[in-house]
Amino acid sequence: xxxxxxxxxxxxxxxxxxxxxxxxxxxxxxxxxxxxxxxxxxxxxxxxxxxxxxxxxxxxxxxxxxxxxxxxxxxxxxxxxxxxxxxxxxxxxxxxxxxxxxxxxxxxxxxxxxxxxxxxxxxxxxxxxxxxxxxxxxxxxxxxxxxxxxxxxxxxxxxxxxxxxxx
Amino acid sequence: xxxxxxxxxxxxxxxxxxxxxxxxxxxxxxxxxxxxxxxxxxxxxxxxxxxxxxxxxxxxxxxxxxxxxxxxxxxxxxxxxxxxxxxxxxxxxxxxxxxxxxxxxxxxxxxxxxxxxxxxxxxxxxxxxxxxxxxxxxxxxxxxxxxxxxxxxxxxxxxxxxxxxxxxxxxxxxxxxxxxxxxxxxxxxxxxxxxxxxxxxxxxxxxxxxxxxxxxxxxxxxxxxxxxxxxxxxxxxxxxxxxxxxxxxxxxxxxxxxxxxxxxxxxxxxxxxxxxxxxxxxxxxxxxxxxxxxxxxxxxxxxxxxxxxxxxxxxxxxxxxxxxxxxxxxxxxxxxxxxxxxxxxxxxxxxxxxxxxxxxxxxxxxxxxxxxxxxxxxxxxxxxxxxxxxxxxxxxxxxxxxxxxxxxxxxxxxxxxxxxxxxxxxxxxxxxxxxxxxxxxxxxxxxxxxxxxxxxxxxxxxxxxxxxxxxxxxxxxxxxxxxxxxxxxxxxxxxxxxxxxxxxxxxxxxxxxxxxxxxxxxxx
Ligand code: HEM
Ligand code: SF4
Ligand code: SF4
Numbered sequence: 001x002x003x004x005x006x007x008x009x010x011x012x013x014x015x016x017x018x019x020x021x022x023x024x025x026x027x028x029x030x031x032x033x034x035x036x037x038x039x040x041x042x043x044x045x046x047x048x049x050x051x052x053x054x055x056x057x058x059x060x061x062x063x064x065x066x067x068x069x070x071x072x073x074x075x076x077x078x079x080x081x082x083x084x085x086x087x088x089x090x091x092x093x094x095x096x097x098x099x100x101x102x103x104x105x106x107x108x109x110x111x112x113x114x115x116x117x118x119x120x121x122x123x124x125x126x127x128x129x130x131x132x133x134x135x136x137x138x139x140x141x142x143x144x145x146x147x148x149x150x151x152x153x154x155x156x157x158x159x160x161x162x163x164x165x166x167x
Numbered sequence: 168x169x170x171x172x173x174x175x176x177x178x179x180x181x182x183x184x185x186x187x188x189x190x191x192x193x194x195x196x197x198x199x200x201x202x203x204x205x206x207x208x209x210x211x212x213x214x215x216x217x218x219x220x221x222x223x224x225x226x227x228x229x230x231x232x233x234x235x236x237x238x239x240x241x242x243x244x245x246x247x248x249x250x251x252x253x254x255x256x257x258x259x260x261x262x263x264x265x266x267x268x269x270x271x272x273x274x275x276x277x278x279x280x281x282x283x284x285x286x287x288x289x290x291x292x293x294x295x296x297x298x299x300x301x302x303x304x305x306x307x308x309x310x311x312x313x314x315x316x317x318x319x320x321x322x323x324x325x326x327x328x329x330x331x332x333x334x335x336x337x338x339x340x341x342x343x344x345x346x347x348x349x350x351x352x353x354x355x356x357x358x359x360x361x362x363x364x365x366x367x368x369x370x371x372x373x374x375x376x377x378x379x380x381x382x383x384x385x386x387x388x389x390x391x392x393x394x395x396x397x398x399x400x401x402x403x404x405x406x407x408x409x410x411x412x413x414x415x416x417x418x419x420x421x422x423x424x425x426x427x428x429x430x431x432x433x434x435x436x437x438x439x440x441x442x443x444x445x446x447x448x449x450x451x452x453x454x455x456x457x458x459x460x461x462x463x464x465x466x467x468x469x470x471x472x473x474x475x476x477x478x479x480x481x482x483x484x485x486x487x488x489x490x491x492x493x494x495x496x497x498x499x500x501x502x503x504x505x506x507x508x509x510x511x512x513x514x515x516x517x518x519x520x521x522x523x524x525x526x527x528x529x530x531x532x533x534x535x536x537x538x539x540x541x542x543x544x545x546x547x548x549x550x551x552x553x554x555x556x557x558x559x560x561x562x563x564x565x566x567x568x569x570x571x572x573x574x575x576x577x578x579x580x581x582x583x584x585x586x587x588x589x590x591x592x593x594x595x596x597x598x599x600x601x602x603x604x605x606x607x608x609x610x611x612x613x614x615x616x617x618x619x620x621x622x623x624x625x626x627x628x629x630x631x632x633x634x635x636x637x638x639x640x641x642x643x644x645x646x647x648x649x650x651x652x653x654x655x656x657x658x659x660x661x662x663x664x665x666x667x668x669x670x671x672x673x674x675x676x677x678x679x680x681x682x683x684x685x686x687x688x689x690x691x
Contacts, residue, residue: 002191009189013196014388017260018253022396025256026414030424032311033409043335045328101324112321112329150411154336167336 037116038147040093040124042086044157047108048100048130052076077106083137084128086155088117119149126155126164139163168453175271180652183610192611192648194381199612200265202377206385207261208360210254214247215356222303226345229305230403237399249393255297257389259418262290270448272564272615277456278369278479278505280449285366287445292359297419299352305345310334310404311413312420313344315427322431337406369503370617371480457506457582458533460499466516467529469493472632473510476585478617479503482510482530497530507616508532508586512623515633517588519544528588535582544591547577548600555665558601560587562608564615566653576661577601584608585619589626589635596643603668605645607657613650620648642671 002010033039054075062070079100086094093115101107127140139157141164147153156165183197190196196203221244223232236244266286269275275283301312317331333344367373377385401414415423426434460473460481474482474497481503484495497510510530511517517528519541526538548558553575561568561580568578581587584606592604606623614620625631627644635644645664649656 002189006189010194010384013186013189014384017196017257018388018392021253021256021260021418022392024417025252025398026416029412030415031412032424032427033411035411039409041335043329043332045332108328110329112318112331150408152336152407152409154339156335156339167338 033116033150036119036149038119038149038151038153040086040088040115040117040147040153040155041113042084042094042115042126042155043110043112045108045110046082046130046157046159048079048082049132050076051078051080051132077104079106079109080130080132082109082128082130084111085126085137086113086115087123087125088115089123090125117147119147119151121146124153124155124166126157128157130159141166168451172271172273175267176651179268179271180650183613183650184652187610191380193378194384195612196261196381196385197264197268198610199374199377199381200261200268202374203261203381203385204258204265205363205375206377206382207254207258208356208363210250210386210389211258211356214251214254217247218244218251224346224349226305226340226342229303229345230400233304233400237397241397245397246390246393249396249398250389251300252398253389253392255300256416256418257385258293259297262293266290274615276449276454278481278503281369281503282366283449284446285362289359289362289366290445291442292355292362294419296352296356296359297416299348299355301416301419302345302348303352304400305404306400307402307404307410308413308415310406311410312423313404315423319426319431319434322435334406340406369480371478372618459501459504459506460508460510460530461533462497462499462530463527464489464491464496464529466527467493467496467514468516469495469497470515471495471497472513472515473497473530476509476513476618476622477504478507478509478619479505481505499530505616506532506582507619508535508582509616509619509622511537512583512586512588512619513633514588517590517633519588519591519594532582532586535586537588540579540581540591541594543579544595544600547579548595551575551577551601555603555668556601557603557605557661557665557668558595559605559607559661560584560591561606562586562615562619564651565607565609566647566649566651566657568607568657570654571658571661573658573661575665583614583616583619585614585616585622587623589633592627592644593636593639596639603643603645603664603671605647605661605664607647607649609648610650610653611648640671643668 052075054073056072057074062072081100082098084094084096084098085092094113096111098109098111099105100109121144123142123144125140125142127137129137131138143166145153145166154167156167157163158165179197183195186195186197192198218236221232221236221240223229233248236248238245269283269286298312298316302309314331314334317329317334320326321329321331330344333339333341367375376382415421469484469487471484474484481500482497483500485498487493487496489496511528511532514528514530517526517537519526519537526541528537531537544558548556551558555575557576559568559571559576559578561578562584563580563582565584569580571578587606595601595604608620608623609615611620622631624646626633627635627646629635629637645660647657647660
């Protein structure tokens with residue numbers, strides 16, 4: 001049987017072990033984002049236009065196809081890349097050519113980017129090109145936003161809702 | 168590698184001794200890490216079942232249901248929640264200590280690769296369980312965990328659309344992922360339990376329950392922690408906000424800040440390499456697989472003692488193959504045998520008295536046979552002088568007795584203290600090769616081959632066959648259970664033991680002759 005002193009020693013050990021467990025289970029706290037910053041998160045998944053628009057096949061081309069596969073139109077599967085830019089207060093924060101996914105490059109292009117900006121008033125502009133044109137943009141949205149500290153502003157893109165969605 | 172092992176071992180030896188001052192050997196937490204792991208697992212299971220009753224499994228109400236437990240029903244569900252949390256943390260602590268300790272003691276190579284590899288699998292499953300648990304609270308921490316985890320997974324090009332987009336804004340959030348997490352949080356721990364069961368397939372009589380004294384102390388301390396410092400949620404998750412400052416559980420989430428801030432290429436490469444290394448550790452050089460135990464049917468009567476004493480389930484009793492009228496014979500599974508020699512120590516035919524027939528037991532270690540051991544005993548004892556000559560039988564994993572340089576003291580090293588057939592003690596004393604025999608093994612409960620110390624104690628006490636014969640005066644036998652760092656204790660025990668020997672009556676040995684051999688046979 002352990003002596004009283006030994007029991008006290010055990011008690012001290014348990015107290016220490018419990019304190020260690022309890023403390024590291026929550027502390028030290030971790031500051032993920034400084035308290036005076038806000039975040040702009042640009043993320044979307046969007047299928048761009050095809051590289052080649054659909055066109056009518058010439059009678060000659062139709063005749064060249066095996067009888068079972070004869071059809072009047074042909075469409076390419078491959079999509080073009082998407083060129084996207086994000087400006088905050090006129091300053092370019094991000095620009096990238098996003099490649100379509102999929103082995104035959106027929107899937108949506110995606111992006112997921114986070115930017116920290118000081119809390120406060122900002123003009124945010126997002127624009128992208130998803131067609132085969134060489135310059136200019138197919139969609140562009142500019143907004144003035146008041147960002148509270150630690151606010152998370154999501155900038156999504158939904159073609160069926162007319163372009164960029166701020167939320 | 169040897170250097171790494173000893174650097175790892177030192178703090179353990181030190182802590183083990185320090186704790187040994189207040190804990191009886193059986194209760195020493197460092198010697199019960201695996202058992203404590205199971206104990207925490209059961210606490211987590213029981214408390215988990217309780218909190219699940221009150222948990223709302225929809226993402227929009229989960230937080231509120233946990234707040235109810237913590238604040239309205241603090242005396243029961245709240246305590247259960249805290250126990251669930253803190254036992255999970257403690258599980259990580261004992262699991263990591265257990266891992267490092269087995270590594271330091273070099274108990275992960277050779278036949279033990281099996282326990283190591285399954286252990287690593289358990290470790291990963293436990294982490295996944297814990298991380299999915301934090302998700303369920305759906306507070307700021309859960310939000311942080313959800314976003315960092317999914318962003319990290321999204322680096323792999325396996326998901327059609329980035330999974331992290333689920334958490335883009337309050338409008339994109341849905342229940343689908345949350346339900347998956349609840350499922351994982353129940354399924355993964357169950358899988359971990361199944362793998363734990365496999366983990367123990369190659370150890371016989373695993374100690375999966377801590378001794379009562381330790382269990383009570385551990386539970387009371389967990390309960391006290393839960394009452395004094397109850398686990399609470401952080402602010403509710405809000406995807407329109409970044410978490411900002413979060414309280415991280417550093418047991419489960421220490422790498423999350425890195426996952427968040429380092430490039431995916433780096434973190435995934437590191438994760439991949441660490442996983443490969445963790446699984447490969449037992450197979451890295453230097454490989455040192457000692458020759459396994461070998462059965463010699465001619466000397467085996469099928470008594471099964473080796474089978475019962477083997478700590479690694481390496482011996483099966485199979486139908487006799489040599490036609491002799493015994494029931495069974497032992498078969499050693501070379502892939503499980505760690506060459507501890509305990510089987511040879513348990514074999515009734517390990518009889519040093521047999522000079523005439525030669526000393527070949529039914530089972531033996533080919534590279535350190537009983538015959539060799541007996542020769543070594545004679546060699547070292549022949550050189551002993553003085554009145555209080557002591558022969559030390561020491562385990563190669565315990566304190567290095569060879570380094571003891573005291574006149575009148577000699578030592579013979581064994582693979583494990585359980586490698587020693589008790590008849591050797593009788594032999595040394597009755598043949599007057601020495602005046603006292605001291606056995607030096609690992610600390611109690613910390614036997615390198617798991618059961619060697621326990622079996623030796625039982626054999627000397629006459630509780631387990633083969634036992635030390637009653638005629639051997641126990642005052643001439645001393646056992647010292649100390650780890651590698653216990654040379655000072657060994658030396659002090661040794662000097663006390665040898666100085667006391669003069670006062671002890673000798674062994675009554677009948678005159679030599681055929682009768683002696685007859686008697687030994689009967690005794691065997
Ligand atoms: C929840 C997690 C774990 C539990 C509950 C657990 C439990 C146990 C138990 C009860 C034993 C038998 C000890 C004995 O009776 O001597 C054991 C042995 C062992 N464990 Fe674990 N274990 C866990 C995780 C791990 C991990 C992560 C590793 C390392 C990768 C590991 C490596 C080993 C090894 C190598 C042995 C064999 C020791 C020997 O051969 O003598 N275990 N474990
Ligand atoms: S040497 Fe040890 S592990 Fe191997 S069979 Fe004998 S008792 Fe079992
Ligand atoms: S202990 Fe010895 S005699 Fe008994 S079964 Fe094993 S080898 Fe045979």
